[in-house]
Amino acid sequence: MQAQALAHASRSALSKLVSKAPAPKFNVEGSIHRARCLAQLRSKSSNLERYIYLNGLKGRDPALFYSLLFDNMKEIIPILYTPTVGEACQSYSHIWRRPEGLYISINDKGRIREVLSTWPNTREARISVVTDGSRILGLGDLGANGLPIAIGKLDLYIAGAGIRPSSTLPICLDTGTSTQKYLDDPLYLGVRRPRPETEEARNSYCWFREFMAAMRDVFPRLLVQFEDFSTDNAFRYLEMFRDRQLCFNDDIQGTGAVVLSGFLNAARLASDASGLPLSEHRILFFGAGSAGIGVAKQLMSFFKFNGLSEAEARERIWTVDSKGLITTSRKALQEHKKYFARTDYDGPPMTNLVDIINYVKPTALLGLSTIRNAFNKEAVEAMASHNKRPIIFPLSNPSSVCEVDYEDAVEWTNGKVIFASGSPYQPVVYNGATHEPSQGNNMYIFPGLGLGTLLSKADRVSDQMVEQSAVALAGSLTPAERTADLLYPRLERIRDVSAQIALAVIRTAQDMYIDGARDLRYITDNALLERVKDKMWNLHSPKTRM
Numbered sequence: 001m002q003a004q005a006l007a008h009a010s011r012s013a014l015s016k017l018v019s020k021a022p023a024p025k026f027n028v029e030g031s032i033h034r035a036r037c038l039a040q041l042r043s044k045s046s047n048l049e050r051y052i053y054l055n056g057l058k059g060r061d062p063a064l065f066y067s068l069l070f071d072n073m074k075e076i077i078p079i080l081y082t083p084t085v086g087e088a089c090q091s092y093s094h095i096w097r098r099p100e101g102l103y104i105s106i107n108d109k110g111r112i113r114e115v116l117s118t119w120p121n122t123r124e125a126r127i128s129v130v131t132d133g134s135r136i137l138g139l140g141d142l143g144a145n146g147l148p149i150a151i152g153k154l155d156l157y158i159a160g161a162g163i164r165p166s167s168t169l170p171i172c173l174d175t176g177t178s179t180q181k182y183l184d185d186p187l188y189l190g191v192r193r194p195r196p197e198t199e200e201a202r203n204s205y206c207w208f209r210e211f212m213a214a215m216r217d218v219f220p221r222l223l224v225q226f227e228d229f230s231t232d233n234a235f236r237y238l239e240m241f242r243d244r245q246l247c248f249n250d251d252i253q254g255t256g257a258v259v260l261s262g263f264l265n266a267a268r269l270a271s272d273a274s275g276l277p278l279s280e281h282r283i284l285f286f287g288a289g290s291a292g293i294g295v296a297k298q299l300m301s302f303f304k305f306n307g308l309s310e311a312e313a314r315e316r317i318w319t320v321d322s323k324g325l326i327t328t329s330r331k332a333l334q335e336h337k338k339y340f341a342r343t344d345y346d347g348p349p350m351t352n353l354v355d356i357i358n359y360v361k362p363t364a365l366l367g368l369s370t371i372r373n374a375f376n377k378e379a380v381e382a383m384a385s386h387n388k389r390p391i392i393f394p395l396s397n398p399s400s401v402c403e404v405d406y407e408d409a410v411e412w413t414n415g416k417v418i419f420a421s422g423s424p425y426q427p428v429v430y431n432g433a434t435h436e437p438s439q440g441n442n443m444y445i446f447p448g449l450g451l452g453t454l455l456s457k458a459d460r461v462s463d464q465m466v467e468q469s470a471v472a473l474a475g476s477l478t479p480a481e482r483t484a485d486l487l488y489p490r491l492e493r494i495r496d497v498s499a500q501i502a503l504a505v506i507r508t509a510q511d512m513y514i515d516g517a518r519d520l521r522y523i524t525d526n527a528l529l530e531r532v533k534d535k536m537w538n539l540h541s542p543k544t545r546m
Protein backbone atom coordinates (compact mmCIF):
# COMPACT_ATOMS: atom_id res chain seq x y z
CA MET A 1 0.00 0.00 0.00
CA GLN A 2 2.74 2.34 1.05
CA ALA A 3 4.82 1.27 -1.92
CA GLN A 4 1.93 1.80 -4.29
CA ALA A 5 1.39 5.26 -2.94
CA LEU A 6 5.07 5.99 -3.46
CA ALA A 7 5.04 4.82 -7.06
CA HIS A 8 1.94 6.87 -7.74
CA ALA A 9 3.30 9.90 -5.94
CA SER A 10 6.53 9.82 -7.90
CA ARG A 11 4.65 9.58 -11.17
CA SER A 12 2.31 12.44 -10.50
CA ALA A 13 5.21 14.41 -9.04
CA LEU A 14 6.99 13.71 -12.27
CA SER A 15 4.21 15.10 -14.47
CA LYS A 16 3.98 18.21 -12.31
CA LEU A 17 7.70 18.77 -12.16
CA VAL A 18 8.19 18.14 -15.82
CA SER A 19 5.53 20.65 -16.75
CA LYS A 20 7.12 23.27 -14.51
CA ALA A 21 10.72 22.51 -15.47
CA PRO A 22 12.40 25.63 -16.85
CA ALA A 23 13.92 25.34 -20.33
CA PRO A 24 17.63 24.48 -19.92
CA LYS A 25 19.99 27.41 -20.21
CA PHE A 26 23.20 27.07 -22.16
CA ASN A 27 26.07 29.09 -20.74
CA VAL A 28 29.63 29.24 -21.89
CA GLU A 29 31.51 27.18 -19.32
CA GLY A 30 34.72 28.16 -17.54
CA SER A 31 37.61 25.98 -18.62
CA ILE A 32 38.91 25.35 -15.09
CA HIS A 33 35.54 24.20 -13.89
CA ARG A 34 35.27 22.02 -16.97
CA ALA A 35 38.58 20.34 -16.11
CA ARG A 36 37.39 20.00 -12.51
CA CYS A 37 34.21 18.21 -13.62
CA LEU A 38 36.15 15.84 -15.84
CA ALA A 39 38.47 15.06 -12.92
CA GLN A 40 35.47 14.50 -10.64
CA LEU A 41 33.94 12.17 -13.20
CA ARG A 42 37.14 10.17 -13.54
CA SER A 43 37.61 9.94 -9.78
CA LYS A 44 34.42 7.87 -9.31
CA SER A 45 34.95 4.27 -8.39
CA SER A 46 32.52 2.62 -10.81
CA ASN A 47 30.80 3.33 -14.09
CA LEU A 48 27.43 3.43 -12.36
CA GLU A 49 28.77 6.20 -10.07
CA ARG A 50 29.98 8.00 -13.19
CA TYR A 51 26.51 7.63 -14.70
CA ILE A 52 24.95 9.17 -11.59
CA TYR A 53 27.48 11.97 -11.62
CA LEU A 54 26.86 12.80 -15.29
CA ASN A 55 23.14 12.68 -14.74
CA GLY A 56 23.46 15.21 -11.93
CA LEU A 57 25.68 17.44 -14.05
CA LYS A 58 23.15 17.37 -16.88
CA GLY A 59 20.48 18.63 -14.47
CA ARG A 60 22.69 21.32 -12.90
CA ASP A 61 24.54 22.63 -15.92
CA PRO A 62 23.43 21.23 -19.28
CA ALA A 63 25.95 23.32 -21.25
CA LEU A 64 28.85 21.89 -19.34
CA PHE A 65 27.44 18.37 -19.60
CA TYR A 66 27.09 18.58 -23.39
CA SER A 67 30.43 20.24 -23.80
CA LEU A 68 32.12 17.39 -21.89
CA LEU A 69 30.16 14.83 -23.86
CA PHE A 70 30.96 16.31 -27.27
CA ASP A 71 34.69 16.50 -26.52
CA ASN A 72 35.01 13.08 -24.87
CA MET A 73 32.60 10.85 -26.76
CA LYS A 74 34.70 7.71 -26.70
CA GLU A 75 34.99 7.93 -22.92
CA ILE A 76 31.52 9.18 -22.03
CA ILE A 77 29.20 7.36 -24.47
CA PRO A 78 29.85 3.94 -22.86
CA ILE A 79 28.73 5.48 -19.55
CA LEU A 80 25.57 7.21 -20.74
CA TYR A 81 24.76 4.41 -23.12
CA THR A 82 25.67 0.74 -23.58
CA PRO A 83 26.98 -0.95 -21.50
CA THR A 84 26.57 1.17 -18.32
CA VAL A 85 23.03 2.28 -19.13
CA GLY A 86 22.04 -1.36 -18.60
CA GLU A 87 23.15 -1.17 -14.97
CA ALA A 88 21.50 2.23 -14.62
CA CYS A 89 18.21 0.69 -15.77
CA GLN A 90 18.51 -2.27 -13.41
CA SER A 91 18.90 0.05 -10.44
CA TYR A 92 16.90 3.03 -11.71
CA SER A 93 14.32 3.04 -8.93
CA HIS A 94 17.21 3.33 -6.47
CA ILE A 95 19.42 5.88 -8.23
CA TRP A 96 16.50 8.06 -9.38
CA ARG A 97 17.16 11.76 -8.67
CA ARG A 98 14.74 13.84 -10.74
CA PRO A 99 12.15 13.53 -13.50
CA GLU A 100 13.75 13.17 -16.91
CA GLY A 101 11.07 11.83 -19.17
CA LEU A 102 7.42 10.89 -19.38
CA TYR A 103 5.80 7.83 -17.89
CA ILE A 104 2.51 6.82 -19.47
CA SER A 105 0.80 4.25 -17.30
CA ILE A 106 -1.66 1.56 -18.24
CA ASN A 107 -4.00 3.30 -15.80
CA ASP A 108 -3.89 6.45 -17.94
CA LYS A 109 -6.22 4.83 -20.50
CA GLY A 110 -8.70 7.40 -21.75
CA ARG A 111 -6.52 10.37 -20.80
CA ILE A 112 -3.19 9.73 -22.51
CA ARG A 113 -3.50 12.92 -24.56
CA GLU A 114 -3.79 14.89 -21.33
CA VAL A 115 -0.69 13.28 -19.82
CA LEU A 116 1.37 13.87 -22.99
CA SER A 117 0.32 17.51 -22.96
CA THR A 118 2.09 18.01 -19.64
CA TRP A 119 5.41 17.83 -21.50
CA PRO A 120 6.90 21.35 -21.50
CA ASN A 121 8.11 21.52 -25.11
CA THR A 122 5.24 20.03 -27.09
CA ARG A 123 5.86 22.30 -30.08
CA GLU A 124 9.59 21.62 -30.18
CA ALA A 125 9.53 17.84 -29.78
CA ARG A 126 10.92 16.14 -32.90
CA ILE A 127 12.18 12.75 -31.73
CA SER A 128 10.81 10.44 -29.10
CA VAL A 129 12.35 7.17 -28.02
CA VAL A 130 9.60 5.00 -26.57
CA THR A 131 10.15 1.81 -24.60
CA ASP A 132 7.85 -0.30 -22.50
CA GLY A 133 10.79 -1.74 -20.58
CA SER A 134 9.80 -5.28 -21.48
CA ARG A 135 13.16 -6.31 -22.97
CA ILE A 136 15.83 -3.81 -22.04
CA LEU A 137 19.04 -4.71 -23.93
CA GLY A 138 19.57 -8.38 -23.09
CA LEU A 139 18.50 -7.85 -19.48
CA GLY A 140 14.85 -8.87 -19.71
CA ASP A 141 11.74 -7.19 -18.34
CA LEU A 142 12.79 -4.18 -16.27
CA GLY A 143 9.37 -2.49 -16.28
CA ALA A 144 9.43 1.22 -15.44
CA ASN A 145 13.18 0.98 -14.80
CA GLY A 146 13.62 1.01 -18.58
CA LEU A 147 13.42 4.79 -18.97
CA PRO A 148 17.23 5.38 -19.02
CA ILE A 149 17.53 3.44 -22.29
CA ALA A 150 15.30 6.05 -23.94
CA ILE A 151 17.35 8.85 -22.36
CA GLY A 152 20.65 7.25 -23.45
CA LYS A 153 19.46 6.85 -27.05
CA LEU A 154 18.39 10.49 -27.11
CA ASP A 155 21.80 11.57 -25.78
CA LEU A 156 23.21 9.81 -28.85
CA TYR A 157 20.82 11.78 -31.09
CA ILE A 158 22.12 14.97 -29.48
CA ALA A 159 25.80 14.02 -29.60
CA GLY A 160 25.75 12.05 -32.84
CA ALA A 161 23.26 13.91 -35.02
CA GLY A 162 23.03 17.37 -33.49
CA ILE A 163 19.40 17.16 -32.43
CA ARG A 164 18.60 19.94 -29.97
CA PRO A 165 18.12 18.59 -26.41
CA SER A 166 14.75 20.32 -26.05
CA SER A 167 13.57 18.52 -29.22
CA THR A 168 13.96 15.12 -27.58
CA LEU A 169 11.29 13.24 -25.67
CA PRO A 170 12.05 10.08 -23.65
CA ILE A 171 8.99 7.96 -22.86
CA CYS A 172 8.49 4.82 -20.82
CA LEU A 173 5.18 3.03 -21.16
CA ASP A 174 4.42 1.61 -17.75
CA THR A 175 2.24 -1.45 -18.21
CA GLY A 176 3.61 -3.36 -15.23
CA THR A 177 6.42 -5.86 -15.06
CA SER A 178 6.61 -9.60 -14.87
CA THR A 179 9.83 -9.45 -12.90
CA GLN A 180 8.88 -10.26 -9.32
CA LYS A 181 12.04 -8.69 -7.88
CA TYR A 182 10.83 -5.26 -8.98
CA LEU A 183 7.26 -5.83 -7.83
CA ASP A 184 8.68 -6.64 -4.39
CA ASP A 185 10.99 -3.63 -4.32
CA PRO A 186 9.51 -0.91 -2.05
CA LEU A 187 11.30 1.75 -4.09
CA TYR A 188 10.03 0.54 -7.48
CA LEU A 189 8.93 3.55 -9.56
CA GLY A 190 6.33 1.85 -11.69
CA VAL A 191 2.82 0.47 -11.53
CA ARG A 192 2.94 -2.49 -9.21
CA ARG A 193 1.27 -5.16 -11.32
CA PRO A 194 2.21 -7.96 -13.72
CA ARG A 195 2.10 -7.24 -17.43
CA PRO A 196 -1.27 -7.84 -19.12
CA GLU A 197 -1.93 -11.31 -20.47
CA THR A 198 -4.37 -12.78 -23.04
CA GLU A 199 -7.69 -10.85 -23.11
CA GLU A 200 -6.21 -8.02 -21.16
CA ALA A 201 -3.25 -7.95 -23.54
CA ARG A 202 -5.64 -7.51 -26.47
CA ASN A 203 -7.15 -4.55 -24.66
CA SER A 204 -3.69 -3.19 -24.12
CA TYR A 205 -3.28 -2.99 -27.93
CA CYS A 206 -6.23 -0.55 -27.89
CA TRP A 207 -4.35 1.31 -25.19
CA PHE A 208 -1.28 1.41 -27.44
CA ARG A 209 -3.40 2.67 -30.35
CA GLU A 210 -4.70 5.43 -28.10
CA PHE A 211 -1.09 6.25 -27.18
CA MET A 212 0.07 6.51 -30.79
CA ALA A 213 -2.96 8.59 -31.83
CA ALA A 214 -2.35 10.92 -28.89
CA MET A 215 1.32 11.23 -29.86
CA ARG A 216 0.31 12.32 -33.36
CA ASP A 217 -2.17 14.87 -32.04
CA VAL A 218 0.03 16.40 -29.34
CA PHE A 219 3.35 16.25 -31.27
CA PRO A 220 2.51 16.54 -34.96
CA ARG A 221 6.14 16.76 -36.15
CA LEU A 222 7.46 13.87 -34.11
CA LEU A 223 9.44 10.80 -35.19
CA VAL A 224 8.89 7.84 -32.86
CA GLN A 225 11.65 5.30 -32.27
CA PHE A 226 10.36 2.07 -30.72
CA GLU A 227 12.97 0.64 -28.39
CA ASP A 228 13.40 -2.60 -26.48
CA PHE A 229 9.88 -3.98 -26.70
CA SER A 230 9.57 -7.72 -26.21
CA THR A 231 9.75 -9.56 -29.53
CA ASP A 232 6.03 -10.06 -30.25
CA ASN A 233 5.09 -6.48 -29.53
CA ALA A 234 8.16 -5.16 -31.36
CA PHE A 235 6.99 -6.78 -34.61
CA ARG A 236 3.29 -6.12 -33.98
CA TYR A 237 3.63 -2.39 -33.27
CA LEU A 238 5.99 -1.86 -36.18
CA GLU A 239 3.55 -3.55 -38.57
CA MET A 240 0.63 -1.59 -37.11
CA PHE A 241 2.22 1.83 -37.50
CA ARG A 242 5.05 1.80 -40.05
CA ASP A 243 2.83 2.99 -42.95
CA ARG A 244 0.63 5.27 -40.89
CA GLN A 245 2.93 7.28 -38.68
CA LEU A 246 6.53 8.45 -38.64
CA CYS A 247 8.21 5.63 -36.73
CA PHE A 248 10.73 2.82 -36.86
CA ASN A 249 11.93 0.05 -34.56
CA ASP A 250 15.54 0.43 -33.52
CA ASP A 251 16.08 -3.23 -32.57
CA ILE A 252 14.62 -4.64 -35.78
CA GLN A 253 15.58 -1.97 -38.31
CA GLY A 254 18.42 -0.04 -36.61
CA THR A 255 20.29 -3.16 -35.55
CA GLY A 256 19.48 -4.76 -38.92
CA ALA A 257 21.01 -1.84 -40.78
CA VAL A 258 24.10 -1.55 -38.61
CA VAL A 259 24.86 -5.25 -39.02
CA LEU A 260 24.22 -5.13 -42.77
CA SER A 261 26.68 -2.26 -42.92
CA GLY A 262 29.37 -4.09 -40.93
CA PHE A 263 28.75 -7.25 -42.91
CA LEU A 264 29.28 -5.44 -46.22
CA ASN A 265 32.77 -4.54 -45.02
CA ALA A 266 33.45 -7.84 -43.23
CA ALA A 267 32.44 -10.04 -46.17
CA ARG A 268 34.79 -8.12 -48.44
CA LEU A 269 37.70 -8.70 -46.03
CA ALA A 270 36.86 -12.40 -45.66
CA SER A 271 36.43 -12.92 -49.40
CA ASP A 272 39.72 -11.12 -50.09
CA ALA A 273 41.40 -13.73 -47.86
CA SER A 274 39.55 -16.82 -49.11
CA GLY A 275 38.60 -16.00 -52.69
CA LEU A 276 35.00 -16.99 -51.92
CA PRO A 277 32.50 -15.05 -54.08
CA LEU A 278 30.45 -12.63 -51.97
CA SER A 279 27.20 -14.30 -53.00
CA GLU A 280 28.36 -17.58 -51.43
CA HIS A 281 28.65 -16.40 -47.84
CA ARG A 282 26.67 -18.49 -45.34
CA ILE A 283 25.34 -16.82 -42.22
CA LEU A 284 24.39 -18.55 -38.99
CA PHE A 285 22.27 -16.60 -36.51
CA PHE A 286 22.44 -17.68 -32.90
CA GLY A 287 19.37 -16.06 -31.34
CA ALA A 288 16.02 -15.54 -33.07
CA GLY A 289 14.24 -12.74 -31.18
CA SER A 290 13.26 -9.38 -32.69
CA ALA A 291 16.88 -8.36 -33.17
CA GLY A 292 17.99 -11.77 -34.57
CA ILE A 293 15.20 -12.05 -37.13
CA GLY A 294 15.30 -8.30 -37.85
CA VAL A 295 19.00 -8.54 -38.65
CA ALA A 296 18.54 -11.73 -40.70
CA LYS A 297 15.85 -10.03 -42.83
CA GLN A 298 18.05 -7.00 -43.33
CA LEU A 299 21.03 -9.15 -44.35
CA MET A 300 18.96 -10.45 -47.26
CA SER A 301 19.88 -7.08 -48.83
CA PHE A 302 23.53 -8.15 -48.86
CA PHE A 303 22.73 -11.11 -51.11
CA LYS A 304 20.35 -9.00 -53.20
CA PHE A 305 23.21 -6.53 -53.83
CA ASN A 306 25.23 -9.53 -55.03
CA GLY A 307 22.65 -10.65 -57.55
CA LEU A 308 20.64 -13.29 -55.64
CA SER A 309 16.86 -13.60 -55.71
CA GLU A 310 14.89 -13.50 -52.46
CA ALA A 311 14.59 -17.31 -52.37
CA GLU A 312 18.33 -17.72 -53.00
CA ALA A 313 19.19 -15.16 -50.34
CA ARG A 314 17.03 -16.92 -47.79
CA GLU A 315 18.85 -20.19 -48.52
CA ARG A 316 22.09 -18.61 -47.28
CA ILE A 317 20.73 -17.94 -43.79
CA TRP A 318 20.31 -20.39 -40.89
CA THR A 319 18.73 -19.48 -37.54
CA VAL A 320 19.09 -21.07 -34.12
CA ASP A 321 17.05 -20.49 -30.98
CA SER A 322 17.07 -22.06 -27.52
CA LYS A 323 15.74 -25.32 -28.99
CA GLY A 324 18.43 -25.55 -31.67
CA LEU A 325 18.47 -25.22 -35.44
CA ILE A 326 15.12 -23.80 -36.60
CA THR A 327 13.49 -26.11 -39.13
CA THR A 328 10.00 -26.36 -40.59
CA SER A 329 9.53 -29.70 -38.82
CA ARG A 330 9.43 -27.89 -35.44
CA LYS A 331 6.02 -27.83 -33.81
CA ALA A 332 4.36 -24.55 -32.69
CA LEU A 333 7.03 -22.36 -34.20
CA GLN A 334 6.50 -18.68 -33.38
CA GLU A 335 5.28 -16.66 -36.33
CA HIS A 336 8.38 -14.47 -36.68
CA LYS A 337 10.65 -17.54 -36.87
CA LYS A 338 8.86 -19.24 -39.76
CA TYR A 339 10.39 -17.29 -42.63
CA PHE A 340 13.92 -18.62 -42.04
CA ALA A 341 12.95 -22.14 -40.87
CA ARG A 342 15.03 -24.62 -42.90
CA THR A 343 13.23 -27.01 -45.20
CA ASP A 344 16.38 -29.00 -46.00
CA TYR A 345 16.99 -30.68 -42.65
CA ASP A 346 14.70 -33.32 -41.21
CA GLY A 347 17.07 -35.22 -38.93
CA PRO A 348 16.84 -35.26 -35.14
CA PRO A 349 16.79 -31.81 -33.46
CA MET A 350 20.27 -30.28 -33.70
CA THR A 351 20.93 -28.40 -30.48
CA ASN A 352 24.69 -28.23 -30.01
CA LEU A 353 26.27 -25.10 -31.50
CA VAL A 354 29.49 -26.86 -32.54
CA ASP A 355 27.47 -29.57 -34.34
CA ILE A 356 25.45 -26.88 -36.06
CA ILE A 357 28.61 -25.03 -37.15
CA ASN A 358 30.11 -28.24 -38.53
CA TYR A 359 26.86 -29.00 -40.37
CA VAL A 360 26.25 -25.49 -41.81
CA LYS A 361 29.91 -24.47 -42.27
CA PRO A 362 29.00 -20.80 -41.98
CA THR A 363 31.36 -18.02 -43.06
CA ALA A 364 29.75 -15.81 -40.42
CA LEU A 365 28.41 -16.50 -36.93
CA LEU A 366 26.17 -13.78 -35.47
CA GLY A 367 25.10 -13.80 -31.82
CA LEU A 368 21.85 -12.19 -30.69
CA SER A 369 21.09 -14.67 -27.93
CA THR A 370 21.96 -12.72 -24.75
CA ILE A 371 23.86 -15.82 -23.56
CA ARG A 372 27.23 -14.92 -22.11
CA ASN A 373 30.11 -16.98 -23.55
CA ALA A 374 27.77 -18.97 -25.81
CA PHE A 375 30.57 -18.86 -28.41
CA ASN A 376 33.01 -21.00 -26.44
CA LYS A 377 36.50 -22.04 -27.50
CA GLU A 378 35.26 -25.09 -29.39
CA ALA A 379 32.68 -23.11 -31.33
CA VAL A 380 35.13 -20.34 -32.24
CA GLU A 381 37.78 -22.90 -33.23
CA ALA A 382 35.19 -24.69 -35.38
CA MET A 383 34.54 -21.36 -37.16
CA ALA A 384 38.30 -20.92 -37.66
CA SER A 385 38.65 -24.44 -39.04
CA HIS A 386 36.12 -23.70 -41.81
CA ASN A 387 37.32 -20.19 -42.69
CA LYS A 388 40.62 -18.39 -43.33
CA ARG A 389 39.06 -15.32 -41.71
CA PRO A 390 35.91 -16.22 -39.77
CA ILE A 391 33.36 -13.46 -39.27
CA ILE A 392 32.14 -13.48 -35.67
CA PHE A 393 29.72 -10.84 -34.42
CA PRO A 394 28.64 -11.33 -30.78
CA LEU A 395 25.99 -8.63 -30.79
CA SER A 396 24.16 -9.10 -27.48
CA ASN A 397 24.21 -6.18 -25.04
CA PRO A 398 25.45 -5.24 -22.55
CA SER A 399 28.91 -6.85 -22.19
CA SER A 400 27.60 -9.07 -19.36
CA VAL A 401 25.55 -11.07 -21.90
CA CYS A 402 27.95 -10.90 -24.85
CA GLU A 403 28.51 -14.26 -26.62
CA VAL A 404 32.33 -13.98 -26.65
CA ASP A 405 34.90 -11.48 -25.41
CA TYR A 406 37.16 -9.90 -28.00
CA GLU A 407 40.37 -11.14 -26.43
CA ASP A 408 39.20 -14.77 -26.57
CA ALA A 409 37.97 -14.44 -30.15
CA VAL A 410 41.37 -13.09 -31.23
CA GLU A 411 43.29 -15.78 -29.39
CA TRP A 412 41.13 -18.74 -30.45
CA THR A 413 41.39 -17.75 -34.13
CA ASN A 414 45.10 -16.89 -34.04
CA GLY A 415 44.29 -13.27 -34.71
CA LYS A 416 42.26 -14.04 -37.86
CA VAL A 417 38.78 -13.15 -36.60
CA ILE A 418 36.77 -10.37 -38.25
CA PHE A 419 34.90 -9.11 -35.24
CA ALA A 420 32.14 -6.71 -34.26
CA SER A 421 30.31 -6.69 -30.94
CA GLY A 422 27.26 -4.77 -29.74
CA SER A 423 29.06 -3.42 -26.66
CA PRO A 424 32.48 -1.77 -26.73
CA TYR A 425 35.77 -3.66 -26.22
CA GLN A 426 39.34 -2.45 -25.80
CA PRO A 427 42.03 -3.21 -28.43
CA VAL A 428 44.03 -6.40 -27.85
CA VAL A 429 47.73 -7.06 -28.41
CA TYR A 430 48.25 -10.55 -29.83
CA ASN A 431 51.57 -11.90 -31.14
CA GLY A 432 53.02 -8.39 -31.00
CA ALA A 433 50.28 -6.82 -33.16
CA THR A 434 47.47 -4.58 -31.94
CA HIS A 435 43.98 -5.71 -33.00
CA GLU A 436 41.14 -3.20 -32.83
CA PRO A 437 37.55 -4.37 -32.36
CA SER A 438 34.57 -2.84 -34.14
CA GLN A 439 31.33 -1.97 -32.34
CA GLY A 440 28.28 -3.02 -34.35
CA ASN A 441 25.79 -1.01 -32.37
CA ASN A 442 22.70 0.67 -33.81
CA MET A 443 24.05 3.96 -32.40
CA TYR A 444 25.79 4.35 -35.78
CA ILE A 445 22.47 4.21 -37.62
CA PHE A 446 19.56 5.72 -35.70
CA PRO A 447 20.95 9.27 -35.26
CA GLY A 448 21.56 9.72 -39.01
CA LEU A 449 18.40 7.84 -40.00
CA GLY A 450 16.33 10.03 -37.68
CA LEU A 451 18.00 13.25 -38.78
CA GLY A 452 17.57 12.45 -42.48
CA THR A 453 13.93 11.47 -41.97
CA LEU A 454 13.17 14.75 -40.22
CA LEU A 455 15.07 16.97 -42.65
CA SER A 456 13.46 15.33 -45.67
CA LYS A 457 10.04 15.75 -44.01
CA ALA A 458 9.29 12.21 -45.17
CA ASP A 459 5.85 10.95 -44.23
CA ARG A 460 7.21 7.52 -43.21
CA VAL A 461 10.44 5.63 -42.69
CA SER A 462 10.64 3.22 -45.62
CA ASP A 463 12.65 -0.01 -45.83
CA GLN A 464 14.68 1.60 -48.61
CA MET A 465 15.64 4.49 -46.32
CA VAL A 466 16.83 2.01 -43.70
CA GLU A 467 18.75 -0.04 -46.28
CA GLN A 468 20.46 3.00 -47.75
CA SER A 469 21.47 4.21 -44.29
CA ALA A 470 23.42 0.93 -43.99
CA VAL A 471 25.07 1.38 -47.37
CA ALA A 472 26.06 4.94 -46.50
CA LEU A 473 27.51 3.84 -43.17
CA ALA A 474 29.54 1.07 -44.84
CA GLY A 475 30.90 3.59 -47.33
CA SER A 476 31.85 6.15 -44.71
CA LEU A 477 35.12 4.49 -43.61
CA THR A 478 38.28 6.51 -44.14
CA PRO A 479 41.34 4.85 -45.76
CA ALA A 480 43.00 4.78 -42.31
CA GLU A 481 39.99 3.00 -40.79
CA ARG A 482 40.04 0.46 -43.63
CA THR A 483 43.76 -0.14 -43.15
CA ALA A 484 43.08 -0.88 -39.47
CA ASP A 485 40.52 -3.54 -40.64
CA LEU A 486 37.71 -1.60 -38.93
CA LEU A 487 34.16 -2.37 -39.99
CA TYR A 488 32.70 0.87 -38.60
CA PRO A 489 34.05 4.40 -38.34
CA ARG A 490 35.67 5.64 -35.16
CA LEU A 491 33.15 7.00 -32.70
CA GLU A 492 34.70 10.47 -32.67
CA ARG A 493 33.51 10.89 -36.28
CA ILE A 494 29.90 10.10 -35.54
CA ARG A 495 28.56 13.53 -36.51
CA ASP A 496 30.23 13.40 -39.92
CA VAL A 497 29.01 9.88 -40.43
CA SER A 498 25.46 10.76 -39.34
CA ALA A 499 25.48 13.60 -41.86
CA GLN A 500 26.44 11.18 -44.65
CA ILE A 501 23.72 8.77 -43.57
CA ALA A 502 21.17 11.62 -43.41
CA LEU A 503 22.12 12.61 -46.96
CA ALA A 504 21.49 9.06 -48.21
CA VAL A 505 18.19 8.89 -46.32
CA ILE A 506 16.99 12.21 -47.78
CA ARG A 507 17.91 11.18 -51.33
CA THR A 508 16.10 7.87 -50.90
CA ALA A 509 12.95 9.58 -49.59
CA GLN A 510 13.13 11.87 -52.62
CA ASP A 511 13.52 8.94 -55.03
CA MET A 512 10.36 7.45 -53.54
CA TYR A 513 8.46 10.76 -53.63
CA ILE A 514 7.68 10.49 -49.93
CA ASP A 515 9.65 13.64 -49.04
CA GLY A 516 8.00 16.89 -48.00
CA ALA A 517 11.03 19.19 -48.15
CA ARG A 518 10.88 19.75 -51.92
CA ASP A 519 13.55 22.50 -51.90
CA LEU A 520 16.16 19.88 -50.99
CA ARG A 521 15.56 18.00 -54.25
CA TYR A 522 17.28 20.53 -56.44
CA ILE A 523 20.60 21.03 -54.68
CA THR A 524 23.81 19.09 -55.24
CA ASP A 525 24.97 16.37 -52.85
CA ASN A 526 27.74 18.60 -51.56
CA ALA A 527 25.37 21.46 -50.88
CA LEU A 528 22.91 19.10 -49.23
CA LEU A 529 25.61 17.63 -47.01
CA GLU A 530 26.58 21.13 -45.93
CA ARG A 531 22.91 21.94 -45.27
CA VAL A 532 22.59 18.83 -43.08
CA LYS A 533 25.70 19.73 -41.08
CA ASP A 534 24.54 23.28 -40.74
CA LYS A 535 21.27 22.12 -39.19
CA MET A 536 23.07 20.24 -36.43
CA TRP A 537 22.75 21.76 -33.01
CA ASN A 538 25.84 22.74 -31.10
CA LEU A 539 26.57 24.78 -28.02
CA HIS A 540 27.84 27.79 -29.92
CA SER A 541 24.74 28.44 -32.00
CA PRO A 542 22.05 26.79 -29.92
CA LYS A 543 19.04 28.69 -31.29
CA THR A 544 19.22 28.18 -35.03
CA ARG A 545 19.52 24.40 -35.31
CA MET A 546 17.38 21.24 -35.23
Ligand SMILES: O=C([O-])CC(=O)C(=O)O
Pocket (backbone or CB within 6 Å): 082, 136, 137, 138, 228, 250, 251, 255, 396, 397, 422, 441, 442
Ligand atom coordinates in the same frame (compact mmCIF):
# COMPACT_ATOMS: atom_id res chain seq x y z
O1 LIG B 1 21.03 -0.21 -26.93
C1 LIG B 1 21.96 -0.82 -27.50
O2 LIG B 1 23.12 -0.77 -27.15
C2 LIG B 1 21.62 -1.60 -28.74
C3 LIG B 1 20.23 -2.04 -28.69
O3 LIG B 1 19.32 -1.39 -29.19
C4 LIG B 1 19.89 -3.21 -27.86
O4 LIG B 1 20.79 -3.97 -27.47
O5 LIG B 1 18.70 -3.37 -27.59
Ligand SMILES: [Mg+2]
Pocket (backbone or CB within 6 Å): 137, 227, 228, 250, 251
Ligand atom coordinates in the same frame (compact mmCIF):
# COMPACT_ATOMS: atom_id res chain seq x y z
MG1 LIG C 1 17.50 -1.68 -28.23
